[in-house]
Amino acid sequence: MNYTVSRKIMMGMIILCLTSGIAACGTSQADQTRDQENAVESEADPKVIEEEPEEKEPEEASAETVKEVQDVEYETLIAGNLTKNEMQFVLAYGPDEIPEQGFQNQDYLFILNTLCQASEHKVSEPIIETYGTDANWGCQYSLSDVNRIFRSFTDYQLTEENNILSENNVHVQGDVVSFAAATISKTSNAVITSASYTEEEMEIYYTYDYITFDMESKGLPKQTENRKVTLKPNADGLYQITAIEVTEEQAEGEQMPEEQTAGQPAENTGIPVGSYSYAASAGGFRGTLDIESESMATYMTFGSASGEGEVIRYQIIPDDTVTVPAGVTAYTFQFIEGNTIQLRDWIEYDVTGVMESGYNLNFNYDANQGILQDSYGNKWDRVN
Known part of the structure; x- marks a missing residue:
């Protein structure tokens, strides 16, 4: 194609574009004239009805709606x-x-030992079932119970095939995990004060108190903290702990008026003298508590299946280091020094040193409702 032909083609395209543009402009002017005429007719004609604005559909509820966790919901969340x-x-x-x-x-070894040892000294049915000792005197525990507890804060599950603790002499066989357990050096307690969740996360506020054996030997009181734990949904859509922090904040809208704060003298309402009992709903643990006087009690526990149990004497001491509602008194059941624990068939053994503190118990008594409750929320019924 030569230069002359190309130029002719380009000129033809330009003319075509200009022609189209004029036509479009003419059409636009004509449309504008008709719109103006229609507008005049509408003003003159009262029969013309303006269109009503379309109704907006209600917006869907926000996915971030905050819901309070009910006690019965924990197991499903x-x-x-x-x-x-x-x-x-x-x-x-x-x-x-x-x-x-x-x-x-x-970390896993320390947490495993702490959870298993604390469960053994729990005043109600143990969270982690224990199976006594193996041939090497290693303590044996339910692997499924351990893994279920682990699931609340980690995805790791201890199995025969994935025993990362084998080098620490932790043995796994079937549903049993065994190891040489070490005595833990403190007693702790946690009480949830509020909990709420959205689809994205859950927040739990709780009071946490603890005392180490060293603190107790020096006559130091328990330490109490306000804590907040954050949980996020895992791959199964269930909430798993992702952060734990100490906070002075109370959950929004959560306040406990007229409550006893830590450090204030406990309101000693006195637990009425008599016998109290608790039996786990799923069977296994059964216990009785004989309040002999305002300051003395005998605690008896045994397993329904094994018959194994303990008989322990305690001194009852009001505890002003924890926060409780008005009308409620917190108590520490302090293991009496030089006490002897009796086992099945009345075999006795002495408990000395740091082990004594490991047997201390904590109870709250609500004088208004006549309710005796242990530190894990279990209610003990008055039997006489």
């Missing part, structure tokens, strides 16, 4: 299907923090 009592146990004896880099093997 928390990873591992933990009940509220079990969740409080994890908050008391589980990890104090969730490391950004994840748990290391030594």
Whole structure:
């Protein structure tokens, strides 16, 4: 194609574009004239009705609606299907923090030992079932119970095929995990004060108190903290602990008026003298508590299946280091020094040193309702 032909083609295209543009402009002017005429007719004609604005459909409820966690909901919301009592146990004896880099093997070993040992000394039915000792005197526990508790704060599950703790002499066989358990150095307690959740996360506020054996030997009181735990949905859509922090904040709208605060003298309403009992709904643990006087009690516990149990004497001491509602008194049942624990068939053994503190118990008594409740939320019924 030569230059002359190309030029002719270009000129033809330009003319075509100009022609189209004029036509479009003419059409636009004509449309504008008709619109003006229609507008005049509408003003003159009262029969013309203006269109009503379309009604907007109501917006869907926000996915961020905050819901309060009901006591019966914990088991369906928390990873591992933990009940509220079990969740409080994890908050008391589980990890104090969730490391950004994840748990290391030594972390799992420490947490495993703490949870299992604390469960053995729990005043009601143990969270983790125990099976006594193996041939090497290692303590044996239910693997499924351990893994269910683990699920609330980690995805790791201890199995025969994935036993990362084998180098620490932790053995797994079937549904049994065994190891040489070490005595824990403190007693702890956690009480949930409020909990709420959205589809994205759950927040739990709770009071946490603890005392180490060293603190107790020096006559130091329990330490109490307000804590907040954050949970996020895991792959199964159940909430798993992702952060634990100490906070002075109360959950919004949560306030306990007329409550006894830590450090104030406890209101000693006195637990009425008599016998109290508790039996786990699923069987297994049964216990009786004989309040002999305002300051003395005998605690008896045994398993329904095994018949194994203990008889322990306690001194009852009002506890002003914890926060309780008005009308409620907190008590520490202090293991009496030099006490002797009786086992099945009345075999006795002495408990000395740091082990004594490990047997201390905590109870609250509500004088208004006549309710005796242990630190795990179990109510003890008056039998006489």
